Amino acid sequence: xxxxxxxxxxxxxxxxxxxTFIVQRxxxxxxxxxxxxxxxxxxxxxxxxxxxxxGALAISVLGAAAIEVLRARSRTGGDVALALLFYGGLAxxxxxxxxxxxxxxxQSYLFGSITSVTERDLYLVAxxxxxxxxxxxxxxxxxxxxxxxxxxxxxxxLPARALSLLIAVTAAVTVVIAMRAIGLLxxxxxxxxxxxxxxxxxxxxxDTMLAAMGIGVLSAVSGLLGAFQYDLPPGPSIVLLAxxxxxxxxxxxxxxxxALRRRTLPSGPDEATxxxxxxx
Amino acid sequence: MTAVKPDIAVPPFEMTGxxxxxxxxxxxxxxxxxxxxxxxxxVMGANGSGKSTLVRALLGLVPxxxxxxxxxxxxxxxxxxxxxxxxxxxxxxxxxxxPATVREVVASGRIARRPRLRLLPSAADRAAVQRALxxxxxxxxxxxxxxxxxxxxxxxxxxxxxxxxxxxxFVMDEPTxxxxxxxxxxxxxxxxxxxxxxxxxxxxxxxxxxxxxxISRAVVLEGGRIVHDGAPPQPxxxxxxxxxxxxxxxxxRDRPTIWDTA
Numbered sequence: 001x002x003x004x005x006x007x008x009x010x011x012x013x014x015x016x017x018x019x020t021f022i023v024q025r026x027x028x029x030x031x032x033x034x035x036x037x038x039x040x041x042x043x044x045x046x047x048x049x050x051x052x053x054x055g056a057l058a059i060s061v062l063g064a065a066a067i068e069v070l071r072a073r074s075r076t077g078g079d080v081a082l083a084l085l086f087y088g089g090l091a092x093x094x095x096x097x098x099x100x101x102x103x104x105x106x107q108s109y110l111f112g113s114i115t116s117v118t119e120r121d122l123y124l125v126a127x128x129x130x131x132x133x134x135x136x137x138x139x140x141x142x143x144x145x146x147x148x149x150x151x152x153x154x155x156x157x158l159p160a161r162a163l164s165l166l167i168a169v170t171a172a173v174t175v176v177i178a179m180r181a182i183g184l185l186x187x188x189x190x191x192x193x194x195x196x197x198x199x200x201x202x203x204x205x206x207d208t209m210l211a212a213m214g215i216g217v218l219s220a221v222s223g224l225l226g227a228f229q230y231d232l233p234p235g236p237s238i239v240l241l242a243x244x245x246x247x248x249x250x251x252x253x254x255x256x257x258x259a260l261r262r263r264t265l266p267s268g269p270d271e272a273t274x275x276x277x278x279x280x
Numbered sequence: 281m282t283a284v285k286p287d288i289a290v291p292p293f294e295m296t297g298x299x300x301x302x303x304x305x306x307x308x309x310x311x312x313x314x315x316x317x318x319x320x321x322x323v324m325g326a327n328g329s330g331k332s333t334l335v336r337a338l339l340g341l342v343p344x345x346x347x348x349x350x351x352x353x354x355x356x357x358x359x360x361x362x363x364x365x366x367x368x369x370x371x372x373x374x375x376x377x378x379p380a381t382v383r384e385v386v387a388s389g390r391i392a393r394r395p396r397l398r399l400l401p402s403a404a405d406r407a408a409v410q411r412a413l414x415x416x417x418x419x420x421x422x423x424x425x426x427x428x429x430x431x432x433x434x435x436x437x438x439x440x441x442x443x444x445x446x447x448x449x450f451v452m453d454e455p456t457x458x459x460x461x462x463x464x465x466x467x468x469x470x471x472x473x474x475x476x477x478x479x480x481x482x483x484x485x486x487x488x489x490x491x492x493x494x495i496s497r498a499v500v501l502e503g504g505r506i507v508h509d510g511a512p513p514q515p516x517x518x519x520x521x522x523x524x525x526x527x528x529x530x531x532x533r534d535r536p537t538i539w540d541t542a
Binding site: 020023024025026028137138141142144145147148149151152154155156157158195199202203204205206208 | 363371377379380385399425445
């Protein structure tokens with residue numbers, strides 16, 4: 001249980017961190033695409049008897065790089081490139097796994113089995129998580145500019161292709177980290193839903209990322225505890241909790257907050273000047 | 281901002297025999313252009329004449345099919361002093377799926393100046409960002425999401441982003457397109473300051489409008505070639521009327537498309 005909680009915290013922090021960049025680039029389904037590709041890696045790992053996690057890592061990284069190259073180079077749009085890799089990955093994974101005779105094994109990767117995580121797995125995940133967070137801290141500013149305006153990034157001397165690849169690879173690593181707990185089909189959710197939820201509250205990029213990480217940890221830990229309490233599968237519980245947070249915040253922003261504001265005094269002088277400046 | 285030290289020998293941009301092919305179509309057909317330091321150059325022409333492509337090729341953002349281009353004497357791939365260049369792309373909006381405050385967007389203009397390992401902005405960074413915000417009159421809304429501002433204000437955000445980097449040379453692509461009169465006037469003021477400080481400015485424009493007195497040289501493109509290079513052309517007849525359809529006196533008349541403004 002302690003291991004599962006530690007894993008939940010690591011995932012809750014890491015997935016939304018990279019997720020913010022992915023949503024910024026309007027590639028919200030990237031995590032899902034990589035997840036499908038990872039299935040082939042798992043199949044390979046199971047078939048060859050080596051670690052499925054490392055297999056997934058290797059193939060996911062390659063797949064993420066492939067998506068990035070297709071997006072940037074070919075006439076195939078980003079979404080079509082993703083779809084191609086979705087189906088290829090899924091088909092490859094099921095095929096290879098059936099050869100390895102492990103239908104049940106694939107199940108646990110599709111939907112997660114956080115309870116089967118060993119201490120060794122946890123150390124690997126901790127290292128990967130530290131790596132992802134290091135990328136965000138060291139390259140966050142460049143990645144922000146890249147995601148905002150790729151041409152300007154190049155005209156500022158940034159290696160745009162390398163940075164795009166970095167985002168894709170970091171996403172791949174995050175998918176592998178998260179798949180143990182959440183399962184591959186829902187990994188994308190933890191990258192994207194906390195960001196969507198955070199956006200209801202925040203105004204800026206950095207605040208959005210920090211809020212998303214907080215919501216991610218909150219959803220992961222509560223979802224896990226709730227799942228154990230009520231004997232539910234942990235992966236889906238975590239994701240549904242994150243969605244519940246999102247819905248609550250949307251309702252607050254759309255209904256609750258304006259209603260509250262209408263009951264308070266009208267805007268003071270500072271807000272009026274700022275408003276005038278915006279209109280001016 | 282401190283006045284720029286004149287770099288007497290090296291022109292900011294120099295293109296010889298530049299040809300660009302996009303999607304199989306020749307967009308630039310042999311361009312020879314040298315921009316001198318301190319010049320205020322207007323790149324003009326009808327829609328589709330290749331003016332945006334030209335400045336993007338000057339910046340190395342678009343590869344040349346033939347010829348070569350230099351930025352301060354180096355090919356773009358080998359150029360290292362990107363902090364000397366400030367680019368304001370042709371954008372209607374500040375982009376992205378996640379909100380960003382005006383301050384965050386403007387601060388990203390400092391990237392070319394920051395050493396690799398510095399994780400937090402320095403006092404100089406913060407001061408430059410604040411000055412840029414004040415210059416364009418957006419200091420009061422610095423902590424609002426940029427996407428919530430009007431089109432003209434978002435254009436000002438992009439200009440502030442370029443100003444924050446304190447470059448020697450500015451390249452602006454259609455800075456007045458679709459922008460309200462107040463923002464156009466603000467732009468004219470900003471440009472006047474830059475010119476006074478001796479900085480180089482390259483502007484892609486449809487028509488000169490309020491910026492005309494600042495322009496020292498105009499280059500007109502038609503069909504991917506330069507057809508005029510010299511004093512800014514005077515608008516004549518129909519063209520002198522503000523708000524006319526944007527057909528340049530030196531360009532042949534195109535059939536109007538949905539992209540032409542009324």
